[in-house]
Every structure is written in structure tokens, then in C-alpha cells.
Amino acid sequence: MSLTSYVSSPTSTRLPSVIRSLPVLLLLGDILGLFICVAIALWLRLGEPLNKFDPFVWGFVLLVLVELYLVDAYHPDRQIGGLRTPARILIGSIGITIFTSALIYLFGAWGNDTVAGRGILLPSLAIFTIWAMISRLLAVKWMRSLSLQSRWLMLGAGESGIKFAQHLLELNPLGKLVVLAQTDQDTADLAQMNLNCVGYTSELSAWIWQSWSAVIVANQIEFSETQLQQLMQIRLRGIPVYRLPDFYESLWYKLPSSLLQDKWLAFSAGFHLMPGYLSMKLKRFADLVITGVLLILVFPLMLLAALAIKLDSPGPVFYSQLRSGLYGKPFKVYKFRSMYRDAEKRGAQWASQRDPRITRVGYWLRVMRIDELPQIWNVLCGEMSLIGPRPERPEFDVKLKEAIPYYEVRYLVKPGITGWAQVMYPYGASIEDAYEKLAYDLYYIKNYSFWLDIAIAFKTIRVVLLGKGR
Secondary structure (H helix, E strand, O other): OOOOOOOOOOOOHHHHHHHHHHHHHHHHHHHHHHHHOOOOOOOHHHOOOOOOOHHHHHHHHHHHHHHHHOOOOOOOOOOOOOOOOOOEEEEEHHHHHHEEEHHHHHHHHHOOOOOOOOOOOOHHHHHHHHHHHHHHHHHHHHHHHHHHHHHEEOOOOHHHHHHHHHHHHOOOOOOOEEEEOOOHHHHHHHHHHHOOOEEEEEHHHHOOOOOOEEEEEEEOOOHHHHHHHHHHHHEEEEEEEHHHHHHHHOOOOOHHHOOOOOOHHHHHHOOOOOOOOOOOOOOHHHHHHHHHHHHHHHHHHHHHHHHHHHHHHHOOEEEEEEEOOOOEEEEEEEOOOEEEEOOOOOOOOOOOOOOOOOOOHHHHHHHOOOOHHHHHHHHHHOOOOOEEOOOOOOOHOOOOOOOOOOHHHHHHOOEEEEEEHHOOOOOHHHHHHHHOOOOHHHHHHHHHHHHHHHHHHHHHHHHHOOOOOO
8 A cells, every 4th residue: 555646736625524514415415306306207197296395295205215314325335235325225215115105005095195196106216216326326426536636644653643544545545645754663664564654744844735635643743833833724724634533533433542642531522421411311311201112112022022032942031141330330231032041151252243152033133133122121220321332241341441441431321222333333242343342432422412312323223124233
């Protein structure tokens, strides 16, 4: 991996802002496209104009938007199960077609709404499917073209900087990275990793007027007054300047604990889920209300799960396990049994994705996250929240505290049935995976908001429906 192409371009590439704004742009385009497609179908079929206040139109639009979210169509650069976004949109549209056909049959039986009748919604969906697929292909092409133009300036290196450079180039292989080392040791370390640098931070003045997607300060550099003024000039040109923790937080929605320092944490904004904040009390109130409704809705499913477990393998339906809760206080967590009886007779072990201790029914309970439903009782008792860091076993906590800095911060909030780490990070069971999950947990604790909880709830639904349970 070489870091090349230092020629200045006329305008800086705003790739970070594009990454953040693209889902919103696609959503707005979809809303516009859906109304246009319904209007086209009405005009072709009946020669009538669209009534934008028709509740069936709004219901149809909302239904399709939910479908697009569930198939992760607002991140067109991703693959899920080997399927690119256009293929996922097509599969989702087939599902919506089946569901909408059933609704049309019902509406045709006891309603006379023009849009709800046969011959309007399904053609609209067909036209919109083409619209959505083309818009994603164009979005991916646009992102690739911006990636080709993206140029990043990294100041300093060190172990953290090198890891960041490798991660950045893996995620954005078409971009260019320019590194100004701080010491000769930085230069040697970069060369060992096939990451070449072009000079030293003392030469910053020669690079500030070039075009950059962003400037990243990789380690704790003592800048001179002149260099600080040069960085300010970069900022005033509209180019963001990040320290490594801020870049991870802003662009990748996580906070690797190895990059953090007491000073950074002390002066950082956020952390509004701590005791004494109103948000903590409101979160508890929401947990009680939502959990009560959820218990009524899922109770029949829990009965079916219990019957399936009993028929599949000998042993109890439920099992309890000691976990670490708020402030590290141990409590018993309750789950549906997904493993064979005596699965841990050799002691506590990390669970793996294809763990032979898991029963046939248990595998599907885990994929669909049904095994977690008895934890509703833990939420009602106040030991857990619906959303928060997953509680870990005390046996593993001892090792993780020693290996991972700031690990105990995750226990400043109540653990949750689902959380930011569970919806953002794939299945894993090792110290390395625990480190990555903690990065997402720290982001959640620092950036907690009601809207972040809503996002996690929707992402959890998508994880379950796509069979990505962790």
C-alpha cells in the first residue's frame, strides 16, 4: 500500500460530509420518487392527478421507506450476505408486493379509495423499484468518484496512527493518504508497514495550501505557535482537522479506548446518561412503558419458544447466569436455554458463532434473538435497560479489565438487551472483539440521546429480520 499523488486539486474533497449526508439525500430522493411514481401510475391508469393528502398514499410511502431501511438501502456501498444494494431492494420489493397485494384485497373488499384499488400501488412500486436501484447505482458511482479524489493529511504516526492509516485505506482504498512524520522512528515504523511518508511535521507550511478531505493529528504533538496558526488556516478554509478519537467518533461512530486519555474524557461533551441527569430518569420511564407493551405482544412467541426448547432437548426452558450490572454489581440474567444441558461443565467459555454446545432450536433462538426475551424481567426489575452495553460475565470481566483501558466505563450505565455494539459489530467472542465492542459502547455512553436509542431499536429489528443475531 503506497501513499502517493501529492498534486494539489482546485477544491478539497468533502468526503466525510458526503458519507454523513448521503443517507439523508437518498431518503429525501426516495420520498420524492415515491410520490412521483404514484402520480405517474394514477395518470397512466386513470388520468387523474395525485391527492397528496390521501392517507393510503402516505401509508404506502411509509411502508416502502421501512422496507428500504430494513434491507439497508441507505448504505449503498455495503454488501449483506453477498447481495449488493440493488439486489436487496428487488427482494424487499417482492416482499412489499406480497404484503401490499393482501392489503389491496382487503381495501377492495371494504374501501373505495382510488389509490388503494388494483392497478395503482403495484405499478407504482414497480416504477419506484427501478428508481431506487438506479439512484443507488448513481450514489455508489458518485462515492467512488469522490474516493478517487479524496486526499487525507496525517500528522505524526506512532502505533495508533499506523493502525488508523491501514484502517482508512482498507475502507477507502481509492483515496490517497499523505503522512508527515514527527520523528525518524515514525518514518521507520511506517516503512515497515509499507506506509511511506513524505516529510516531517516541521514542514507543515509546505502542505497547508493543498486540497485535503481532512487533516488528522495522529498522536500527541506539541505544535509551535506558527503551526497552530497554520492549522487554523486549514480550518478556516473549511477543511476539518481531527484528533484520532474525534475522527473515529465523527466518521466511524466508535471510540477506541486505546486512543483515549483522562484529559480528553474530562473536557469532552456528552455523557448525559450519568446519575443526576434527567435523561437517565426518562430512559427508565420509557423502559417500563415499552417493556410492559412488549411483554404483552411477545408473550405468545415466548410460549412457542418454551415448547420448542422442551421438545428439542432435555433440560430446563430457562437458565440464569451471573452478569456484571450497573457499577459492576453482579446480578442474574435470564434467557431461554439455547445450549445443551451441562454445556459449561468445564467452566466459563467464550461463545462462538458455530458453537457445538448450541442446540438446533437454540441456534434459531439466537439468530432471531428470541433467547433474550426473558431479560424483559430484568428490565422490569431495574437491573437492565432495553438498550445499553451488553452485560459481561464476571469471569471474563477480570481479564478484560486488565487488557483493555477504560473497560469499566461501560458499567457507568445499565446494561441492555440490545445496544450500539450489537447492531454495529459482527459476532465475536475474544479479547480483540471485546475491545472493538467497547469502542462502540463508549460512543453510546458519550453520545447517548433519545434519537440514538430509536436508531438502535430500528437497527435491532433489521438485524433480527436479516438473521444477523449476535
